[in-house]
Amino acid sequence: MYSTPTYTGPARLKKIVCGGNHTILVRDDGVCFGCGDNANGQLLDPSTYDGDDDDNILKGWHALNGVDNPFADIVCGWEFTVMVDHQNNVFSRGVGLKGELGLGDDLLQSNTFRKVIGLEIARKAEVKLASSFQNCAVLVNEKDVNGEYTSIVYGWGSNIKCQLFKPRVSKSVTKPVIIHSIKTRDYNKTIDYVCMGKDFMLFVNKEGRITGTRGSIPKTFHWEEDWIDEKDLIVRCMWSSIHILQKRATPEGYDKITSYGYGGFGQIFDMQGKLAHNMKVKDFNIGSEHGILVLDDDNKVACWGWGEHGNCGPPIAAEGTTSTSARTSTTRGEPASMINDAWPLNTVMPGFPTGCEVRVFGGCANTWVLVQ
Amino acid sequence: MSTYDEIEIEDMTFHPELELFTYPCPCGDRFEILLADMLDGENIAVCPSCSLMIDVIFEPEDLEEFTAMAGTDSMQVGITA
Numbered sequence: 001m002y003s004t005p006t007y008t009g010p011a012r013l014k015k016i017v018c019g020g021n022h023t024i025l026v027r028d029d030g031v032c033f034g035c036g037d038n039a040n041g042q043l044l045d046p047s048t049y050d051g052d053d054d055d056n057i058l059k060g061w062h063a064l065n066g067v068d069n070p071f072a073d074i075v076c077g078w079e080f081t082v083m084v085d086h087q088n089n090v091f092s093r094g095v096g097l098k099g100e101l102g103l104g105d106d107l108l109q110s111n112t113f114r115k116v117i118g119l120e121i122a123r124k125a126e127v128k129l130a131s132s133f134q135n136c137a138v139l140v141n142e143k144d145v146n147g148e149y150t151s152i153v154y155g156w157g158s159n160i161k162c163q164l165f166k167p168r169v170s171k172s173v174t175k176p177v178i179i180h181s182i183k184t185r186d187y188n189k190t191i192d193y194v195c196m197g198k199d200f201m202l203f204v205n206k207e208g209r210i211t212g213t214r215g216s217i218p219k220t221f222h223w224e225e226d227w228i229d230e231k232d233l234i235v236r237c238m239w240s241s242i243h244i245l246q247k248r249a250t251p252e253g254y255d256k257i258t259s260y261g262y263g264g265f266g267q268i269f270d271m272q273g274k275l276a277h278n279m280k281v282k283d284f285n286i287g288s289e290h291g292i293l294v295l296d297d298d299n300k301v302a303c304w305g306w307g308e309h310g311n312c313g314p315p316i317a318a319e320g321t322t323s324t325s326a327r328t329s330t331t332r333g334e335p336a337s338m339i340n341d342a343w344p345l346n347t348v349m350p351g352f353p354t355g356c357e358v359r360v361f362g363g364c365a366n367t368w369v370l371v372q
Numbered sequence: 373m374s375t376y377d378e379i380e381i382e383d384m385t386f387h388p389e390l391e392l393f394t395y396p397c398p399c400g401d402r403f404e405i406l407l408a409d410m411l412d413g414e415n416i417a418v419c420p421s422c423s424l425m426i427d428v429i430f431e432p433e434d435l436e437e438f439t440a441m442a443g444t445d446s447m448q449v450g451i452t453a
Contacts, residue, residue: 021400239398288398308422364400
């Protein structure tokens with residue numbers, strides 16, 4: 001169900017980012033390694049490598065850059081990759097027919113990193129990238145000479161569901177546009193990150209408050225009514241749902257996850273709200289349609305949601321299962337896999353020794369556990 | 373039968389050479405439905421790699437422009453390297 005490759009090197013691994021079918025390991029010195037689909041140059045220029053690799057698929061980890069050319073941040077979308085360097089230049093590569101590269105109407109595919117059009121970001125600014133499916137967002141935080149902070153979020157890509165702006169004057173946005181901005185004298189009110197689903201996105205500030213949304217958010221999610229007063233939230237999005245972690249939210253001091261959106265395959269965490277989880281969460285992340293937790297008890301890794309490809313671990317024992325999901329059948333009339341949904345939480349890895357740092361990452365029906 | 377999502381035909385990618393519509397699946401593959409099947413009234417696109425399916429939202433007249441494009445070798449959207 002899972003493999004356990006060991007990485008040793010001069011720097012620690014910082015994160016793992018996943019596109020539709022390509023994956024990038026990011027070291028904390030800014031050196032990155034990629035594997036997977038490279039049919040559109042989303043990782044490397046196909047003309048620059050040889051060997052046993054198929055032209056379209058990089059098998060095994062390939063260095064994307066060197067220590068002399070470190071990346072400050074990098075994210076993946078469906079078939080594209082976006083990177084920012086330490087001079088705050090933003091680049092993209094791969095393919096995006098909805099404008100996901102941000103390179104203009106005439107450049108929808110690139111085998112090399114090309115500078116995204118029109119983003120001139122001051123070198124001293126804080127820059128964070130976010131991407132999902134067919135969109136990319138760049139968050140820029142700056143402090144001016146008067147002590148005022150500005151948060152600007154630029155976005156591009158699909159606007160089919162108005163995930164960038166209203167009205168939908170265009171289905172595709174091929175150059176960065178400002179989709180959200182605030183000015184404040186309070187650093188904690190600046191935007192901390194952008195969280196993106198397939199057709200929507202949310203903005204979360206450094207207090208951990210949700211401060212805005214764009215696009216086709218789940219109909220039951222009324223953030224201005226239900227969440228405006230809540231802070232210290234940790235928000236993650238699957239393609240079709242929003243998941244909010246609150247630390248020490250129960251009277252007993254346990255953590256709580258509240259979900260909104262599509263739950264046909266167990267994606268909604270405790271849909272009926274009847275289960276006592278008594279959990280303390282160390283790390284929390286999301287794949288395309290599944291969620292991943294590192295729990296305090298022995299660094300246990302557990303998943304929920306759609307797990308048809310083993311991404312939520314082995315099938316759950318029937319005992320205690322309270323799945324509310326709809327079972328599906330294939331067009332061939334075969335019963336669908338019983339591991340289509342993983343609910344309640346399914347233990348994927350029973351634990352790691354105290355002292356290990358365990359972090360989790362998710363992609364399209366895959367789960368990554370980083371143990372250092 | 374429960375489907376994963378409802379997707380409008382305008383959100384899908386049409387491949388004229390294959391006479392096929394596709395849309396990304398959360399498993400990493402793509403949902404597929406043939407133009408010919410849609411002309412016959414089919415509206416369920418299936419993923420060849422998993423059990424998920426989507427409802428394709430369209431009106432019969434929506435297919436006219438794609439029928440005219442079918443069989444050509446050109447991409448729906450021009451691609452520049």
